[in-house]
Amino acid sequence: MSQIATEEPVLHHSIPSAISLEDPQMALHHPDTPQTPQDQNAAQPVSDLPTTATTNSARPPNIFVNSTQTFPTLREYHDPSGLVIEVGHPSVNSQIALDTLRGVYLPVQPYNRIDNRQNNTVAYLHEKTFPPVRSLRPSEKKRILVTGGAGFVGSHLVDRLMLMGHDVIVLDNFFTGNKRNVQHWLGHPHFELVRHDVVDPFMIEVDQIYHLACPASPPHYQYNPIKTVKTSVMGTINMLGLAKRTKARFLLTSTSEVYGDPEEHPQRETYWGHVNPIGPRACYDEGKRVAETLTYSYMHQDDVDVRVARIFNTFGPRMNENDGRVVSNFIMQALKGEQLTVYGDGSQTRSFQYVHDLVDGLILLMNKNYTEPVNLGNPEEYTIRQFAELIRDQISPGTAIKIFPATTDDPQKRKPDITRAKTYLGWEPRFAVRQGLNETITWFKKQVDEGLI
Ligand SMILES: O=C(O)[C@H]1O[C@H](OP(=O)(O)OP(=O)(O)OC[C@H]2O[C@@H](n3ccc(=O)[nH]c3=O)[C@H](O)[C@@H]2O)[C@H](O)[C@@H](O)[C@@H]1O
Incomplete structure (x- = not known):
């Protein structure tokens, strides 16, 4: 991979301003920069890579391109060993660090669950801590649809139903509703938001x-x-x-x-x-x-x-x-x-x-x-x-x-x-x-x- 990278023709691509050779850390990880023995030892097969955004501390964890700055190589999307560290295309502003993507489908602590037996609640940790919701037996738990659930009244109803421990599905076309009203539940395993x-x-x-x-x-x-x-x-x-x-x-x-x-x-x-x-x-x-x-x-x-x-x-x-x-x-x-x-x-x-x-x-x-x-x-x-x-x-x-x-x-x-x-x-x-x-x-x-x- 690194061979391919060094043999690539010089191309001009728009890249995020955060990724610059003037950044000493970025320069350190650029394929053209001489690497230390430690860096070379750090190269691992994909399967052994840690799965969090902290894998490559030199890269910004989440990269969406707005900058018009150009950089003369495609190597930017690879690490020193030639492994891909970023996916997506600048033409559609879809770039994202692979580690960030991994954080979505391979979280370090998938749905870490905290049961509190004393007050009969269960809390889920998934990048953020959600308010504890009641832990219901399957026979008590309902699947509840709230249309207009991102609106003023709807979102308060959703809060309550969630805290009660139910599964809640919100339908909203966001004409007067606002995703911000329910964003604190986004990602909770009991919650779904559908634009409809x-x-x-x-x-x-x-x-x-x-x-x-x-x-x-x-x-x-x-x-x-x-x-x-x-x-x-x-x-x-x-x-x-x-x-x-x-x-x-x-x-x-x-x-x-x-x-x-x-x-x-x-x-x-x-x-x-x-x-x-x-x-x-x-x-x-x-x-x-x-x-x-x-x-x-x-x-x-x-x-x-x-x-x-x-x-x-x-x-x-x-x-x-x-x-x-x-x-x-x-x-x-x-x-x-x-x-x-x-x-x-x-x-x-x-x-x-x-x-x-x-x-x-x-x-x-x-x-x-x-x-x-x-x-x-x-x-x-x-x-x-x-x-x-x-x-x-x-x-x-x-x-x-x-x-x-x-x-x-x-x-x-x-x-x-x-x-x-x-x-x-x-x-x-x-x-x-x-x-x-x-x-x-x-x-x-x-x-x-x-x-x-
Ligand atoms: O607030 C609500 O929940 C209700 O609002 C509206 O009903 P309305 O009573 O006309 O509500 P507002 O627009 O808040 O008006 C209340 C009164 O205040 C007056 N108003 C309104 C706004 C204002 O700046 N100044 C003012 O004097 C209105 O003319 C009206 O007499 C909706 O039609 C109802 O469905 C809804 O339940």
Whole structure:
């Protein structure tokens, strides 16, 4: 190999700036550089090579080429003995150190497993330490599909299901979801992340399906209303079809928006709603209403085991800072010292729940035997103006609150009646809005400080 290397014609290739003859270490390992006896002794057959990225300390462990620097030989991809130490091609920026690649398929400590008998948890080490998850017997462990699992609510649900010890498969098209929300599970043996749009069918064997996939903030769902309707209709048909085939239990995350601009207050699940079918919110409201219709049609016609949660306004860490919803808008505005934007006269009301409460409710609903729709929300009701003052006073009391025109068809009041959830699930919110807001503000501040948003 080294012979071939020295006889090669001089070619010009783009190489990473990290690999330079000016680097004394690199020069030491270049085939043209005289080698010490120790170096020559170090040459080994491939089978004897250590399998970590530390094998050849002179090479950067992971090489992706951006540099336009040229270097006149192909020998760069070989070690002094002529063994390949790097694969891939500069033309497609695919170079990678072989040791790095080995680290993927031949890890030094494959899935090092730490069982903690005392608290019945198991932790896996694979390049990073994952949070310990409960150790379940095979009969207790479920395969759970979460559509929209990389979104705000979905990712918190995934955290919980993972910590509970289940196998979790996340489907997300990343339109409003973000891989960052679940990156801490990437590589965990219980976790799979699939980029997939629920508008297209998806086949898998699962025990439970939490169907969350759909843009939920008004600016996002109104951005492409036809796609929003397709997501609710075709996405729900696809997931119900999957539930039917696999006999999985199916939970639809519906919304308080099915009540429209309600004439009943607070809203009970028996209320049929007051929705404008051709207004700007209709793509979401009517989409979710059809999704509910489909869910119960599959239940009656095909015996699919279904659950329906009607989710009221929810907030918490991992909300998208740009999604236009009132909580993220007000927090970001106050953090930046900008005026808070109240749409309309601010007398419209909302009831806000902290995301951990919602996740509790979803898991309860999935695992209890109640099949009618259930409201999940915190009845703590605020006018939007009060809510603006609450956030302003927690972050920057001097900031101005400014009135802007109301949005079309904005519901004037919203507050859940949670009698059903209390009665059939034993659920009610535990977080006061103030505590949830403190945690959410702390998270947003950290994101800003770390330059992530
Ligand atoms: O937050 C949620 O979880 C809900 O958000 C939306 O429902 P909406 O109540 O319209 O939520 P926001 O966009 O946060 O608006 C709440 C109220 O604040 C007002 N608002 C919003 C943003 C803003 O900067 N200023 C402001 O006054 C809106 O006009 C509205 O009256 C979705 O449609 C629901 O599906 C979802 O459950």
